[in-house]
Amino acid sequence: MIPDFIYLMRSELVVTLIIFFLLFVKIGKGMRNSSLLPVIQFLLLVNFLSHFACHCSGNLFGNMFLVTPLITMQKAILSLAVYLISLLCTEWLKKTEHLAEFFLLMLSALLGMFFLLSSGNLLIFYLSLELATIPVAAMANFDLHKRISSEAAMKMILSSAFSSGILLFGISLVYGSTGTLSFSALPALLNGSPLQIMGFVFLFTAFAFKLSIVPFHLWTADVYEGAPVAVTSFLSVVSKGAIAFVFMTFLYKVFQPLHTTWYNLIFILSIITMVIGNLFALRQNNIKRFLAFSSIAQVGFILVGISSNDPGGMTAVIFFILVYVFSNLAAFGVADVIAVSTGKETIEDYKGLYATNPFLGWILALSLFSLAGIPPTAGFFGKLFLLTAGASTGNYWLIIIAGLNMVISLYYYLKLVRAMFMDKNENPIPKIYVNRTVKWAMVLCALAIILLGMFSWLYDHIHSLVA
Amino acid sequence: MNLHIILLLPLLTAAGVLISSNKQVIRMISLFGSLIQMGLALALYFAFTAERTAGNATQMLFEQNYTLFTSLNIHYHIGVDGISVAMIMLTSFVVVAGVLVSWNIEKMTREFYFLLVLLALGAYGFFISLDLFVMFFFLEISVIPKYLLIGVWGSGKKEYAANKLALMLMGGSALILVGMLILYFNAGHTFDIQQISQSVIGGRLQNIIFPFLFLGFGVFTALFPLHTWVPDGHSSAPTAGSMFLAGISMKLGGYGCLRVATYLLPEGAKEYANIIIVLSAIAIIYGAFATMMQKDLKYINAYSSVSHVGFSLLGIGMLTQTAITGALMQMVSHGLMTALFFAVIGMIYDRTHTRMTAEMGGLLKVMPFIATILFIVGLCSLGLPGLSGFVAEMTVFVGSWENADTFHRVATLLACASIVVTAVYILRAVGQTAMGPIRTEHLSLGDAKWNEKLAAIVLLAGILAIGIMPYWLNDLLTGPAKIIMDRIHP
Structure with missing residues (x-):
């Protein structure tokens, strides 16, 4: 008889x-990079596939550790992103x-994120967040x-230490007034x-x-610019994705009673985030900074989806992040190939890239179109679903501003x-x-960018997991 | 007839273009693909009329409906009525001509043809879709090909023009998107055009949504004052790009204004009809006078497009059945006419390497075929009977005159008066180009080649078919126009 926790924690165990x-x-003696890397890539693929091993749900350690098919799906998205990073940054x-x-x-860090997604208690939540950062x-x-x-590392550690402090303060206030740390x-x-x-x-x-x-974005661009591309893509896709997933469960499940408070916060912050992110992206000349600000603007769009407060919004955000994984990683992959060689x-340096490197040119163009939300790429569907979710609250101003921001983002x-x-x-x-x-x-990313939107069962599948 | 073929064929053509590397093969694939597509469009017309004469009176024919996103209630719903059939025929004619006139493109041939076919695919998909989401998808597909066609293969201030066009069209799309979403949530979570048309939407709400949709599509169809991308875009684009922009893309907007904005929101249309009339009257007159000042043939045609498209918007604003039929006829006629005009300008430019009318003259002597076509298309533009322009504009005016009050009468008269201005600039441009003494450096120029002749003949056939026998187009369009009018005046 295999104990439950092997099933439920299989992804954590694999990692x-x-x-x-x-x-x-x-x-031991160590291995040469050229032989170690394929092994790691293979293991990461195994890690990704392990999520599909069983369709189980349950909880462990007295509600501290939760597993549902939805959480498994989110973990699978993150594992996929890590696998892709290991391939793209070869x-x-x-x-x-x-x-x-x-x-x-x-x-x-990935292990930390897995625990973060599964956390059912503010304590384990805080611990895993630190492990992830x-x-x-x-x-x-x-x-x-x-x-x-x-x-970049210094800025990152300082700002995350600062935010951890704020988080702890928030947790203690919530604990002080309710007397519990359990999400349920x-x-x-x-x-x-x-x-x-x-x-x-404070938690927010x-x-x-x-x-x-x-206005809590100031560390982003410097860290993205300074860190190696592999790390930048990990930060912008995997970290962002994990935090966005948890943020959503946090707002939808745990802080549902304070819905009006957080709706107003999200409404204002999403507008500011989209506008500032876009306006700063207009002026960037370094491709990593450029992608950093564009990812800030994308977070603004994610907030539009989150504001809906219904299963549709959650589905839209998860789908968007899945699409974002492919589009952003493809863009960073091209940047990495060019930066390394x-x-x-x-x-400025990218001028005339298409004439010398048509393959890289197409891949980057495709991923940029997907980030901009232009059909037939999956980014179009992702953005549209976010806006649809955002419109479901009846607050059309948010949609109008988001629409304008899509135009600005297209410009850069x-x-x-x-x-x-x-x-x-x-x-x-050359x-x-x-x-x-x-x-x-x-090519895998490009195919995903083109086909993900058309394969509508995926969206419906996510929706069925959420609902 | 299975409408999927209409989308499948361009898709196959695009794939064929992508996998082949020989330039001649690429051209041949595109040409045969578009010729077969033209055959299909004609077959669709005959199948459609056969169904109608057999007494099938359902609004949309050859419908197919598949669920795309269950949770959001998005359907891949396609079907055609008379308007769609006319627009599909127009598109297929322009595409064939566009492929033919681009025969000599040497720079990145594969990419060029791929983008052309992709643009056409977007247009076909747009015209057959009956679900707003899918429609929007196809509308947006065509933005990037346009951007790249102008930016990479264009001339003059091409980067500026390409950017301006892409951003303005994207702005229009953003407006459409907002309107579409408001409609979605107030019509019971559906994007399906027929279902929305059956749901009750309050007058006040219609007045809010209508401007978003109409202005959004208006950007695409160069509604004054959102027309500013037209002159730059058209004049910087390569020949086929201009033809597609004026012949197909601007029609997407007009079709959307009618099918989505006016049809779904009749109360809103009534509320804003007068504003539409004023704006389109301004566009007609302003466009005509602006054209008079132009010296570049492409700018002449671009500004005259603003003026001519104004007629179809005027027809929509007049809200009578005849005027709307006229508006639709004007869309088809203008599509064929401008495409031909741009094609001829491209042919002339390839030979003389100038587009300035003052630097040309007497071209009739060295290139009789091209100059004759220029004459014919010029006369069509100023509305000579026997050509399509006359039929369409006449129908619009007759329809407009049915409104008996002073406001509508004045607007109609002003629009009519612009025809005189049109005559001035067309005759002057054509005269300066084709007649008079020829410049010595132009003496050695040759006439049109087979591909150019074929392109011109295809478009000319369309123009004559409408000009001489307008009844077939009229029969296609009156039915749907009546359905729209029945919603406006129940």
């Missing part, structure tokens, strides 16, 4: 086993000196010879007293830091497309040999 494997590799990973440590840190700060420092990379017991005890609202606002602020919602990172995405396809460059990026693994991963 832990991979971590142990990496530790043993490190303690070039950089091969060159790094401490490959085992890099994945050690990344998987620890601190390794990432160490990862941001991975370009050891670059000052800017250390600076909290809603009944929330009555909207000023103390509770204050505690909630901590989330806003992690999600880089304006030529060291070029500015939009097109700026990059224009640089690649139309502008001439006397000194263009023809780059793209590793076969990377190429396949990019």
